[in-house]
Structure formats: structure tokens, C-alpha cells
Amino acid sequence: MSNQAKILMVEDSVSLSTIYKAYLEDTDYHVVSVERLGAAHAALGAFQPDIILLDIELPDGNGMDFLAEAAAMANPPKVIVMTAHGTSDMAVSAIQQGAFDFLTKPFDAARLKVTLANAAAQLQLGKQVRELSRLERDNYCNFIGKSAAMQSVYKTIDSLAASDATGFIIGESGTGKELAAEAIHQQSPRRNAEFIAINCAAIPGELMESELFGHIKGAFTGASANREGAASVANGGTLFLDEICEMSLELQKKLLRFIQTGTFRKVGSNTLEQVDVRFVCATNRDPLVEVREGRFREDLFYRLHVVPVRMPPLREREADVLMIAHHFLHQFSEREGRQFSGFSPDAAAAIRRYPWPGNVRQLQNTMHQVVVLNDGETVEYDMLPEPVTSGALESAARAPAPGAPALSLIGKAPQSHLERRQQVEPLWLTEKNAIEAAVDICGGNINQAAGLLEVAPSTLYRKLQSWKSQQA
Numbered sequence: 001m002s003n004q005a006k007i008l009m010v011e012d013s014v015s016l017s018t019i020y021k022a023y024l025e026d027t028d029y030h031v032v033s034v035e036r037l038g039a040a041h042a043a044l045g046a047f048q049p050d051i052i053l054l055d056i057e058l059p060d061g062n063g064m065d066f067l068a069e070a071a072a073m074a075n076p077p078k079v080i081v082m083t084a085h086g087t088s089d090m091a092v093s094a095i096q097q098g099a100f101d102f103l104t105k106p107f108d109a110a111r112l113k114v115t116l117a118n119a120a121a122q123l124q125l126g127k128q129v130r131e132l133s134r135l136e137r138d139n140y141c142n143f144i145g146k147s148a149a150m151q152s153v154y155k156t157i158d159s160l161a162a163s164d165a166t167g168f169i170i171g172e173s174g175t176g177k178e179l180a181a182e183a184i185h186q187q188s189p190r191r192n193a194e195f196i197a198i199n200c201a202a203i204p205g206e207l208m209e210s211e212l213f214g215h216i217k218g219a220f221t222g223a224s225a226n227r228e229g230a231a232s233v234a235n236g237g238t239l240f241l242d243e244i245c246e247m248s249l250e251l252q253k254k255l256l257r258f259i260q261t262g263t264f265r266k267v268g269s270n271t272l273e274q275v276d277v278r279f280v281c282a283t284n285r286d287p288l289v290e291v292r293e294g295r296f297r298e299d300l301f302y303r304l305h306v307v308p309v310r311m312p313p314l315r316e317r318e319a320d321v322l323m324i325a326h327h328f329l330h331q332f333s334e335r336e337g338r339q340f341s342g343f344s345p346d347a348a349a350a351i352r353r354y355p356w357p358g359n360v361r362q363l364q365n366t367m368h369q370v371v372v373l374n375d376g377e378t379v380e381y382d383m384l385p386e387p388v389t390s391g392a393l394e395s396a397a398r399a400p401a402p403g404a405p406a407l408s409l410i411g412k413a414p415q416s417h418l419e420r421r422q423q424v425e426p427l428w429l430t431e432k433n434a435i436e437a438a439v440d441i442c443g444g445n446i447n448q449a450a451g452l453l454e455v456a457p458s459t460l461y462r463k464l465q466s467w468k469s470q471q472a
Helices: 014-023 037-046 063-071 088-096 109-131 148-161 177-186 205-213 249-261 287-292 298-304 320-336 345-353 359-373 417-423 427-441 446-453 457-471
Strands: 006-010 030-034 051-055 078-083 101-104 167-170 195-199 238-242 278-283 307-310
Touching (some): 006 014, 014 030, 014 109, 030 037, 037 063, 051 063, 051 109, 063 078, 063 446, 088 101, 088 287, 109 148, 109 298, 109 307, 167 177, 177 195, 177 238, 177 278, 205 249, 249 298, 287 298, 320 345, 320 359, 427 446, 427 457, 446 457
Parallel strands (some): 006 030, 051 078, 078 101, 167 307, 195 238, 238 278
16 A cells, blocks of 8 residues: 555645655655645645645645545545644644644655654554444454444454554553453464563563563673563564553663664673564553653554554443453352353343443453342342442342331332433433534534544544434
């Protein structure tokens, strides 16, 4: 894809436009340049670019407005913002509004080519994902779930695994980021080599370099023998760097060089070693915030953030919650010698309604707790831990205490399910109202509304389109 991609360059400086075209003379990119936003608007339909190199300060307007227009297209091109007035805040704003990447002038040919190659790789990935859109699965590798959110994850992993592009997995704790990394490895041509995982948050900073690159005997106190690092062991396979944002800035610099060259030196050694590894990394933090705050190197972020994989939290996975709960219930019942085979209606409703802030890991631990502390064929409502039941509807079958009147403690007759239902606004409706209010406040600008709501613009477009389809 990268050799046939069509590039629209929006740059009012003829001299700079000529330089950038010269940078790409040894490639097969089809480059068309314009100097004004008016011509750029026309080229969107006539040229239909795959990638846009977009200047911000233009004679007839601001490039950020054109960015919003391009991002709103059905199959949006990858927009790379370039400006001589760049700041980290502007970079974050541009990416939040749909930009793929951000180049601060002046930049050299190498940086431009890497950025364009990354954009082209994502375009190819998107094409493959669309081709797989008809395939739906209720499980995949070690994942369980058939929700739309997980179908997207499965398709992204399928396409990413076939390449050697770096995967950047983002998600809350407990969403299965390491499972995603393992799936990328298992579905890749490197599956027969090693998959090595390093948790950058679990290893003391002073030992991290040795863990990654290895050391020679006598390199430091306690180094009684030569030791191979993860980079050497993963040669030919996959190196997974979990919680990458926890890595020190000094080691980030060495990691960047390793990624760029494939070479490294063991701690205490002068010998340069070379390996062939595929990188996958993960974080539960917002990497753009880490870059803006100076805790994560911007150049390393651009090297690693080639194909993002977002792991959805359990609260976004619809019916997957009960499917996963059943899986763990059967697994732990067999292990602990219990007879559980399912959930009562009230227990199932409580599990569905609870937001599971700890995600799949919390659900797994909860099912283990239920099995260990109880026994029976069915998990009842009162077998669930209090945090899960506190936000759920109480069972209408619960009897009043002996001697108490058939009234609740506040003197009201027990409400029917319909009466309770009328007092609680469904979560989807609360979300719909919040999104529509944000869009109204922003005058219909979806990208600005997405920034205020701290979600991706694509999420808002998908949800709004879904509600529109339901009304049709």
C-alpha cells in the first residue's frame, strides 16, 4: 500500500513543497500539492487522497478546520499535520480531532518517510479489517466474547499479526492487553519463536536495562555470570513491553536506538549485538498525556504508535459479561469440586448491571470467590459480593423479616419491576443524552464534542449513526 498511496500536500510555501517532494523522489508515492484550502477542498473529491500532509497556517484559513472536514468523511484519509508553530498541546489537539500524526518543521526526509510509512500501514490494515467485517466469532485465541467491540479487536489483531508493524495496545487494567499481545504473536509468522513479556512497572529501574538487554559477568554488584536479556531470547519472535509508559527516560533513549537499528549492548559490554524482534507494547495510561507531561519521549511514541489496538472495558462489551462469567463459573466449579451450572435471573441481572471497574480480571476473581464460598446448582443473588449487588435491582422474591409488615423500611409497598424501571434511566439513554448535549454545545462539531467527552471522534460517529439507524 505504501508504494501506491496518493498524497495531498497542502503547503503555501512553494520552496518547502519542492523540498518535501524531493524527499519522496525515491518512492512511488503519488504526490499532488496545493497552496490554499480552497484547492484542498476540491482535491478531496477529485483526487481522493489516501494521506494528507496539512499545513496549519494557510492564506485562506486554518488547517484545523480542514482536518475536521477530512476526519468526518466515510473513509477518512490519514491526516498528518505539519507546522512551524508546533507545541505539544497543539499536537494533542490535532490528534484528538482526528489527525494521524504531527510533524514540527523543520523535519528531515527520514522522519517524513517513517511517518508516511506508518500512515500507509494503517490504511492497509483498515482495508483488511473491512474485508474481514463479515466474519463474527464468539471466541478468538484466549478471548471470549462476541460483542461488536471485540469483533473489532479480533479483526485488528488478524490484520496486524500478518505484518511486522508494531502494535500499541491501550486499555484499562484487566482488559486483556497481554492476551492481545499473545494473540498477535500466535497469529503471526513468528509463532514458532519466543514470545517474551516484560512488565516495565514490576521491575526496579536499576535492573530494567539488564532485564531487557542482559549483562556480562562483573558488570555490577551481584552480576556473578553472563546473562542473556529479553532482546536476545526473543530473537526471531516477539518482545512485549507491558506498561511501557513506566520506563525511565534514560532507558527510553536506549530502547529507541534499539528499535531503530536492531542493535544493542549488554550492560558492561562493548560488543554490539543484533537481533530480529517484533515489538508489541501496552499501557493503561494515555500516552499523549505522558508525552505532553514530558514522561514519555515523543520520538519513541512515534516509533511505537504504528497500529493502535484499543482493548474495550468490560462495561462496553454488552452480553460478553455473562458469557465470560459462565466460563469462569464452570472453570472454577470443576477445579473446586462444586456443582454450579448457571445463574439465577436476579444474579444474572446484577452481573450485567455492575460496571466492573476492574474489568475481566475482577470478574474472574469474583467468580472464584463465589465458587469457593458457596455451593449449589445455581448462583443466587445473595451469593454475589456486596459491591456487585449494591448497584443492582433487589430480588422481588426476598421476604420481609419475621413479624415485619409487608412494607419496605420506608413505609412503601414493594414496587413492581415496571415501577422501578420507570425510575431508572437506561445507561444507553444517559449516554445518548450526554453525547447529544455535547454536540449541541459545540455547534454540531463532532470532533470538538469528542474532545470534551474524552472519547475518539469515531466513537461518536458510530453511536450517532447507530441511533439514527434505529430511528429510521
